[in-house]
Amino acid sequence: xxxxxxxxxxxxxxxxxxxxxxxxxxxxxxxxxxxxxxxxxxxxxxxxxxxxxxxxxxxxxxxxxxxxxxxxxxxxxxxxxxxxxxxxxxxxxxxxxxxxxxxxxxx
Amino acid sequence: xxxxxxxxxxxxxxxxxxxxxxxxxxxxxxxxxxxxxxxxxxxxxxxxxxxxxxxxxxxxxxxxxxxxxxxxxxxxxxxxxxxxxxxxxxxxxxxxxxxxxxxxxxxxxxxxxxxxxxx
Numbered sequence: 001x002x003x004x005x006x007x008x009x010x011x012x013x014x015x016x017x018x019x020x021x022x023x024x025x026x027x028x029x030x031x032x033x034x035x036x037x038x039x040x041x042x043x044x045x046x047x048x049x050x051x052x053x054x055x056x057x058x059x060x061x062x063x064x065x066x067x068x069x070x071x072x073x074x075x076x077x078x079x080x081x082x083x084x085x086x087x088x089x090x091x092x093x094x095x096x097x098x099x100x101x102x103x104x105x106x107x
Numbered sequence: 108x109x110x111x112x113x114x115x116x117x118x119x120x121x122x123x124x125x126x127x128x129x130x131x132x133x134x135x136x137x138x139x140x141x142x143x144x145x146x147x148x149x150x151x152x153x154x155x156x157x158x159x160x161x162x163x164x165x166x167x168x169x170x171x172x173x174x175x176x177x178x179x180x181x182x183x184x185x186x187x188x189x190x191x192x193x194x195x196x197x198x199x200x201x202x203x204x205x206x207x208x209x210x211x212x213x214x215x216x217x218x219x220x221x222x223x224x225x226x
Contacts, residue, residue: 034212036152043204043216044152055214087152091211095170096142096154 002026002090006099012107019075021102023088028068032092035064035073037084038101044087048073080106109133109215111205116220119195129188129205129217136186137161142210143179143190145201146219154210155179155203158188173199195224 003026013019023033031051036044046055048064051071061076075082083106088099115127129141142157156169158179167179178191188205200223207215 032211038152043219046212046214049212089152091209094154094168096210098152098154101151 001095002029002093002097004088004090004097004099006088006102008102009100010103010105012105013078014107015078015080017078019078019082019104021073021086021088023066023071023073023099025069025071025090025092029090029092031067032090033064033066033071034089034091035062036087036089037082038087039084078104078106109207111207111215111217113203113205113217113220116203116222118223118225120226121195121197121224123195124191124193125195125222127190127192127203127205127220127222129190131186131188131207134207136181137183139207140209141179141181141188142206142208142213143188144204144206144210144216145199146204147198147201150201153201155190157209159209192222195222197224200224 005024007022033051035048037047038044047058047062051066052064063074065072086102110132112130119125140159143155145155146152155173156179158181159166176194180189202219202221204219205217206213
């Protein structure tokens with residue numbers, strides 16, 4: 001199985017801050033990576049696919065980059081509605097696997 | 108509008124069975140594979156398995172944690188996907204989500220149904 005190591009596990013930031021989350025795969029997954037946002041009691045919401053493509057309707061302050069084993073997710077200017085848990089997920093191979101999640105809150 | 112609605116969750120004793128349904132609308136169900144994921148309380152997301160389209164043989168794949176106990180099926184005439192869960196364990200307690208597709212670029216998720224396995 002491909003292990004996804006996501007960091008940090010939690011993060012406190014101020015409104016307007018630039019926020020960065022990293023995800024490392026245990027083997028080369030090309031660009032087969034999603035980033036999801038999940039709010040309490042809700043299903044995950046796809047933000048980024050193919051490592052860097054913004055899903056339709058997702059604000060442009062969200063971005064992703066990387067390929068191979070190392071990936072980065074960035075919020076350029078943190079807004080209050082961005083408070084959530086964020087997950088990376090690889091779809092290069094079965095089983096699909098997720099990072100442990102990053103819980104983001106306001107400082 | 109694409110909609111996926113899970114149902115069938117509830118409280119069940121260890122060792123018993125439960126069948127979840129994922130009722131869909133707003134798209135040609137037969138054109139898509141379907142996947143199931145779950146999330147234990149306070150934990151992260153876990154892929155459970157998938158079923159391909161009829162034209163791809165309705166092939167199923169499962170996570171090691173559920174293989175041999177869980178079975179995914181589909182009824183294209185009703186646009187419903189099923190997750191049959193046998194031999195339930197306390198560690199199967201989770202919110203279960205159905206997802207359109209192979210679990211690759213997964214935009215469409217249901218709202219989830221809660222399963223609690225407890226005596």
